[in-house]
Amino acid sequence: xxxxxxxxxxxxxxxxxxxxxxxxxxxxxxxxxxxxxxxxxxxxxxxxxxxxxxxxxxxxxxxxxxxxxxxxxxxxxxxxxxxxxxxxxxxxxxxxxxxxxxxxxxxxxxxxxxxxxxxxxxxxxxxxxxxxxxxxxxxxxxxxxxxxxxxxxxxxxxxxxxxxxxxxxxxxxxxxxxxxxxxxxxxxxxxxxxxxxxxxxxxxxxxxxxxxxxxxxxxxxxxxxxxxxxxxxxxxxxxxxxxxxxxxxxxxxxxxxxxxxxxxxxxxxxxxxxxxxxxxxxxxxxxxxxxxxxxxxxxxxxxxxxxxxxxxxxxxxxxxxxxxxxxxxxxxxxxxxxxxxxxxxxxxxxxxxxxxxxxxxxxxxxxxxxxxxxxxxxxxxxxxxxxxxxxxxxxxxxxxxxxxxxxxxxxxxxxxxxxxxxxxxxxxxxxxxxxxxxxxxxxxxxxxxxxxxxxxxxxxxxxxxxxxxxxxxxxxxxxxxxxxxxxxxxxxxxxxxxxx
RNA sequence: GGUCGGUUGGCCGAGUGGCUAGGCAGAGGUCUGCAAAACCUCGUACGGCGGUUCGAAUCCGCCACCGACCUCCA
Numbered sequence: 001x002x003x004x005x006x007x008x009x010x011x012x013x014x015x016x017x018x019x020x021x022x023x024x025x026x027x028x029x030x031x032x033x034x035x036x037x038x039x040x041x042x043x044x045x046x047x048x049x050x051x052x053x054x055x056x057x058x059x060x061x062x063x064x065x066x067x068x069x070x071x072x073x074x075x076x077x078x079x080x081x082x083x084x085x086x087x088x089x090x091x092x093x094x095x096x097x098x099x100x101x102x103x104x105x106x107x108x109x110x111x112x113x114x115x116x117x118x119x120x121x122x123x124x125x126x127x128x129x130x131x132x133x134x135x136x137x138x139x140x141x142x143x144x145x146x147x148x149x150x151x152x153x154x155x156x157x158x159x160x161x162x163x164x165x166x167x168x169x170x171x172x173x174x175x176x177x178x179x180x181x182x183x184x185x186x187x188x189x190x191x192x193x194x195x196x197x198x199x200x201x202x203x204x205x206x207x208x209x210x211x212x213x214x215x216x217x218x219x220x221x222x223x224x225x226x227x228x229x230x231x232x233x234x235x236x237x238x239x240x241x242x243x244x245x246x247x248x249x250x251x252x253x254x255x256x257x258x259x260x261x262x263x264x265x266x267x268x269x270x271x272x273x274x275x276x277x278x279x280x281x282x283x284x285x286x287x288x289x290x291x292x293x294x295x296x297x298x299x300x301x302x303x304x305x306x307x308x309x310x311x312x313x314x315x316x317x318x319x320x321x322x323x324x325x326x327x328x329x330x331x332x333x334x335x336x337x338x339x340x341x342x343x344x345x346x347x348x349x350x351x352x353x354x355x356x357x358x359x360x361x362x363x364x365x366x367x368x369x370x371x372x373x374x375x376x377x378x379x380x381x382x383x384x385x386x387x388x389x390x391x392x393x394x395x396x397x398x399x400x401x402x403x404x405x406x407x408x409x410x411x412x413x414x415x416x417x418x419x420x421x422x423x424x425x426x427x428x429x430x431x432x433x434x435x436x437x438x439x440x441x442x443x444x445x446x447x448x449x450x451x452x453x454x455x456x457x458x459x460x461x462x463x464x465x466x467x468x469x470x471x472x473x474x475x476x477x478x479x480x481x482x483x484x485x486x487x488x489x490x491x492x493x494x495x496x497x498x499x500x
Numbered sequence: 501g502g503u504c505g506g507u508u509g510g511c512c513g514a515g516u517g518g519c520u521a522g523g524c525a526g527a528g529g530u531c532u533g534c535a536a537a538a539c540c541u542c543g544u545a546c547g548g549c550g551g552u553u554c555g556a557a558u559c560c561g562c563c564a565c566c567g568a569c570c571u572c573c574a
Contacts, residue, residue, distance in 0.1 A: 031574075039574095046574030075572070087572075173569075174503060225572090247574030248505095254573095277574065278505095284566075288573060323513060323523065329506080329567075336512040339524035346523080349537090382514095390514050394522035401539080408531085408538050471533060478535085489537045498537090 005060060007243075008327060008386045010251065010274040011172055015386055018273065020242050026062045027241035028054065029233040029271070031250055032125070034071040035106035036087040039113050040294040041317075041332070042280040042287035046247045048318060048437075049277040049326035051119040053245070053387055055435050060384075067236050068122040070110075072103040073129050073212050074204075074225045086222065089211045099212050103129075113297055116314045118437050124236050128228035132214050135223040135231045138265050139203050139216075147264040151193040153205030153219030159198045162260055169198075172259055172274065173252035200257050202227045226257035233270060234262070244271035248278055249286075281331040282307060295332070308334045312341055315441050319344035322389045322436050343397075348440050349498055350400035351428045353407050359418045368402070368415040375399050376427045383435065396431055399424060409492060442499050459488070459495045 005018040020026050030050045033043055047068075057064050075087045092099040114121070128135075139155050142148040147165075148157050163169040163177040170176055177198060201224040206213035213220045233241060239262065246255060255274065262270040280287045287294050295305050303311035312320075320340035324330040363369070375395045382391040403424070405411040413421070432438050458477060465473040478488050485500040 033574075034572085043574050049574090175570080176503090245574095249569070249573055252569060253571090279568070279574075281567080286568070286573090291573095319523095320512090325514075328513080331512080333512075335524080339512060341524095343523045388514080390523095391521075394514070397522055398520095404538055405540095410530095410539050466533080469533075475534080482536085487536070490532070490535085491538080492531090496537090 005384045006386055007273050007275065009272075010248075010276045011271075016273070020062065021238075021240070021272065024061070024063060026057050026064045026243065027237035028057070028064060028066050028243040028245065029229070029237055029241060030066070030068045030122075030244075031229060031246035031254070032068040032070050033110055034075045034087055035103050035110060036075070036091045037106060037289060038296060039106075039110050040287060040289060041297055041300060042294070044113060044117055044297060044317075045280040045321055045330065046277045047114065047119060048117055048321050050245050050275075051117075051437055052322070052326075052389060052435065053243075053275065054120060054122075055437055056383055056387060059430065059435055065124070065237065066120075066122040067124045067126065067233065069229060069232050070103075070107055070125060070127045071225065071228065072107075072127050073099075074223045074228060076204075076225065085207075086210065086212060092211055093209070100129075103127075116297065117318055118314070118439050120437070126232045126236065128223065128232070129212075131228065131231050131235065132223065134235060135227050136203075136214075136216050138227060138231050138234075138261070139218075139223070142202065142261065142264040145264055145267075147260075148202060149195065150218050153221060154193060154201055155203035155218055156194055156199040157202050157257070157260055157264065158195065159200070159260065160196045162264060166263055168263055168269075169260055170256065173256045175252065175256070200224065200226065200253065202261065226254055227261060229254070230258050230261040230265065230270065233258075234265075239266045239270070240268050241271055243273045243275060245275040245277070248276040251276055275326075277326045278329045281329050284331060287332070307332070308337065312337050313441055315438050316341040316344045318436075318438055319347070322393055322438075325386075325388060325390055327386075344438070345498075345500075347396070347400060347432065348438075348442065350403050351432055352440075352442075352498075354403045354425055354428055357403075357406065357421060357425070359416075359421045360413050361418060362414055363417040363420070364414060365417055365420075366415045368411060369417055369420050372399065372402055372416060372420055372424060375402075376423060379427065379431065389436065392431065393436075396428070399428070407491070455486075455497055459497065462488070463494060 006015045007018045008015045028050075030047070033039060050068075054064060054066050072088055073086060076085065088099050088102055091097075092102045095102065097105075111121075139148065142157065143150070143155065146158075147162050148155050159169050160177060203216060203218055203221055204224060205219035205221040210222070213222050233244070244255070244258075258270055262268060282293055282295060285293050295307055297314075297317075299305040300308065300317060301311050301314065303309070316337065317340070320337055321330065323340060323343070375398050379392040379395040382388040382395065385391075402411060406413060458481070462474045462477040465471075465477070481488055481497070487498050487500050489496050489498070
């Protein structure tokens with residue numbers, strides 16, 4: 001069941017049918033992290049959103065080249081009054097480390113966390129410092145094309161000239177160049193090096209105390225933050241590629257400036273589709289490194305934060321994210337996490353039941369059969385409608401109810417065909433594991449299978465006690481298991497168990 | 501101040517001009533040795549005020565509140 005894929009294109013402000021540049025192939029660039037501190041959960045949400053997009057594109061059969069960069073130079077501190085210091089450089093100075101040590105440390109941490117949340121690695125993960133010559137080259141090209149100028153060793157992009165020439169500047173973020181002048185902060189206006197307040201640096205002359213700098217025709221310096229993405233996306237995906245992604249907070253100025261740089265270098269738009277993921281909130285406010293309103297993934301897992309009452313597993317959190325559309329803000333609350341944790345378990349238990357089902361082989365096409373196939377079709381249609389994970393999940397949960405009813409005997413296998421059962425099994429595998437990227441955390445608990453065998457033995461002994469009406473013994477076993485967070489479920493065909 | 505977006509039942513969170521979102525919590529019931537689990541039923545929500553319409557929570561206008569961006573951020 002493959003539907004036409006519709007994607008909300010932020011550049012156009014509407015949903016469009018997705019048509020890749022090359023049939024069957026997708027080039028996707030997503031802005032990665034600046035590795036100067038530990039990833040927080042907001043970062044994780046954004047990258048998880050794009051992980052699902054990546055997974056679904058592959059599920060649809062596209063050959064995807066997914067590029068996600070590591071920013072390891074050029075990202076300046078925001079406070080212009082205290083000088084413009086590179087974030088990595090500053091961290092290195094404060095911690096008395098080599099800048100590359102800082103980068104390595106936090107990049108490792110980032111990768112570990114991506115693995116914990118079960119994100120697929122990108123196909124290419126380029127680093128800004130590995131592309132200095134290409135960045136210098138692009139700066140020169142933009143100068144040659146008349147859209148950048150050099151001042152005291154730094155090079156600035158001429159936004160005014162670009163706006164007048166192409167009329168594109170501000171289109172992505174919905175800004176007008178006149179407004180940008182008026183809105184610019186007073187201290188920016190005082191930066192006399194710039195011809196125009198909205199101009200931005202593409203090459204920056206390094207201050208004497210700056211640790212990271214390279215030779216260039218203009219100065220001993222380092223590239224501007226926006227430049228790296230233009231350079232690396234061009235290098236690995238071409239001058240114009242299919243999808244450019246990132247958090248909505250990057251829309252301006254980062255993405256707007258990327259568009260400008262691409263036009264400045266090659267006269268073309270960098271990407272056909274822009275996808276922006278919305279923010280993770282906590283207490284109704286954006287989760288952000290710089291203002292301290294954050295929760296670290298480790299705190300979330302351990303429960304070691306005043307914002308939550310207990311720890312939540314990585315997959316509960318991933319499920320929590322699936323319940324919200326990527327373009328909506330998601331407010332992190334303890335209650336919502338508890339609900340997500342239970343919902344996740346219900347889903348995994350339902351899947352386990354379903355995968356263990358054998359059709360007796362006498363099914364007919366009836367209303368139930370049609371209903372189930374309709375729900376499956378609906379789930380895929382919803383995913384193809386701008387990656388609507390919460391809506392797809394709703395259909396999946398309705399199927400979970402069908403599975404439980406088949407198991408409990410409220411519904412009969414006679415009402416569905418063998419093919420439909422198999423299709424449902426395949427759909428669950430596809431959605432839960434391949435598209436949503438969830439893992440069954442219970443599998444890790446039992447590991448070698450010894451636990452399963454031991455449990456089978458225990459439940460068999462309890463069943464014997466029940467047959468003998470030895471309620472004391474059977475309840476003792478049940479209560480003891482309960483104390484170990486193992487729940488015994490008595491069904492028509494004997495007891496099963498699951499971890500709570 | 502400028503630009504954009506949001507306001508959905510106890511909580512989280514989809515969606516649509518008339519047709520059940522879903523999850524969690526709650527109430528009643530079925531099943532069960534008792535439970536649990538599961539299943540069934542139920543609450544009948546769309547910020548406020550107007551307007552368009554046969555009909556709006558869904559479209560338009562005004563108001564209120566919240567948020568994001570405008571400065572580094574996913």
